Amino acid sequence: MFADAHRRLDRALASVCERLATPALVIDLQAVRHNIAAVAARAPGRWRPHIKTVKQARILEELFAANVCTSKCATLPELELLVATAARTGHRPDIVFAYPLYKQAFRGLAGFLGDPQVDLQVLADAPKHLAALDHWTAALIDAGELPREFCLRVALDVDLGMHRTGTPPCGWHTGLRALELRHTQIVGLHGYDGHLHWEDRFEAHQGYDALCELARALPQNLRGSALELCTSGTHSYVHALSHKGLNEGPWTHSISPGTVVLSDRRSHRAATDLGLRQAAFVASRVISTDGHARLTLDAGSKGIAPDCPPPTCTILGWPNLRPGGPSEEHLPVTVGSQPAPGFGELVWLVPEHVCTTVNLYRHAVVIDGERYVGLSEIAAAGHPVWSNPSTA
Ligand SMILES: Cc1ncc(COP(=O)(O)O)c(C=O)c1O
Incomplete structure (x- = not known):
């Protein structure tokens, strides 16, 4: 399913790699569009995606553009984002506050x-x-x-x-x-x-x-x-x-599936059924290595799938690396055999659970196939202080 994905990601981010701070959430809009079309075709007029997975206007715009105007949300920031994005793009949202x-x-x-x-x-x-x-x-x-x-x-x-x-x-x-x-x-x-x-x-x-x-x-x-x-x-x-x-x-x-928009490791059955593409990745770097049996990445539980037991991700292109138990900022990895990435080298991770991963970031780096297109604000991440938006 992920064959050569790491090479495509390398090419897509080649122009910004030198200044990319890791861990970073990367979203591929081409894959998002493909996934939306796949679910909409499987359940025509019957899909009410939960938008707690995506929490960002850039992807809501893709849902509206595909005429998916029904949705679910669970928080006030998600509701605000849905309503504002629908108004800006000229759509009438039909929302269940679930x-x-x-x-x-x-x-x-x-x-x-x-x-x-x-x-x-x-x-x-x-x-x-x-x-x-x-x-x-x-x-x-x-x-x-x-x-x-x-x-x-x-x-x-x-x-x-x-x-x-x-x-x-x-x-x-x-x-x-x-x-x-x-x-x-x-x-x-x-x-x-x-x-x-x-x-x-x-x-x-x-x-x-x-x-x-x-x-x-x-x-x-x-x-x-x-x-x-x-x-x-x-x-x-x-x-x-x-x-x-x-x-x-x-x-x-x-x-009301929501994960299907981005896909992740634990939704592999749905991914196979629908022919989904992986649309969300975490870019991570090697920040420590013993030079042979262990290296450590900078995507601990504050960078990827904080709610999952190990392994919290797959490392693309390195089948000989096995992620272990994360601490907050560190992800120790067992090196099964050489070669292995060196200190500072960039690797690409597929999260076990994408919804909780997206919520950890303020922005996603957005690519469209093999092209870098900018940043997307995860505007509905976290929780607000006030229950009434007008008192914010
Ligand atoms: C009430 C409700 N509806 C829909 C969903 C979406 O399910 P999934 O994340 O499996 O796509 C969730 C997920 O937590 C949920 O809590």
């Missing part, structure tokens, strides 16, 4: 909720949270921050076995019975099954069966006229696309 909102965070979204150029859904974590969202919406309407006729669009977060957020289908069935909503409509079900893998088709389909059953049983007075069932990331989308109920119900269905 993270449970507490009261202060919800109030911080008022400006986006009331924006007629933005379609925004929020998640309800549990029946009580749904009632609270309705109540907080009423308060924003009373305060004049949302128009009188405003109706909050909510997707129910359904716990399909991941046990991270949401409520299991049975909890929604009973919890919705007694509920009355004044300013809120259920417009979707969100069943993210991130605990499942490529082999877990049976478990995945059991979860989707339960999701479809819940969709059929939703009380008419609580739901909107159209319903979207949104499931699955990079490791299980293939099961959702083959599920009869999701495909044929009186609803629309979307999948």
Whole structure:
């Protein structure tokens, strides 16, 4: 999959290599475009990418240019970036804020909720949270921050076995019975099954069966006229696309992989299925060597895949090098046989997990095939101090 990739990267960055400080995140736009086209072709009109993977306007522009205007986000900076990029490029974004909102965070979204150029859904974590969202919406309407006729669009977060957020289908069935909503409509079900893998088709389909059953049983007075069932990331989308109920119900269905835009080591099954190209790399240099069995790179846990056990990456073009356990700034590597790169030499790494790698950088070095084209700000990296953008 990575044959000769290091030589192409060497050529693409030849003009800037001498001044490149490492570790550096490098993104290949040509590969990004290829990956976006591959996923869009596999799930036409059904892809709602999670943009926590990319967190930068330059790649959002590529998604919009490919007419992928549906998305998911999890943080306020991601939402701000989506809305600003859509406005600048003349697109209307359709966004699911896929993270449970507490009261202060919800109030911080008022400006986006009331924006007629933005379609925004929020998640309800549990029946009580749904009632609270309705109540907080009423308060924003009373305060004049949302128009009188405003109706909050909510997707129910359904716990399909991941046990991270949401409520299991049975909890929604009973919890919705007694509920009355004044300013809120259920417009979707969100069943993210991130605990499942490529082999877990049976478990995945059991979860989707339960999701479809819940969709059929939703009380008419609580739901909107159209319903979207949104499931699955990079490791299980293939099961959702083959599920009869999701495909044929009186609803629309979307999948929400985000990693596929850039690809990484741990998404190799999806990469093979979709024919993805690796679009994100970390440039790293040798900063220590014993001259024979060990060398150390400058991409420790603050440079690449901080959430992964070793090996956190593959070293392109050097099959005889085995990355070991990183410390913050150091990545010791075992040299299996000679030759090995010398002190100061540049090597190219493919991250085990690309989403957490991107989030470590303020800028990415952008190439387009074999051409250096500039920098891209990772504007949505990290977390803001204030929950309301207007108080920033
Ligand atoms: C709620 C939600 N949706 C979608 C995704 C995207 O999945 P992936 O990173 O596997 O592409 C994630 C990933 O963490 C997620 O938490």
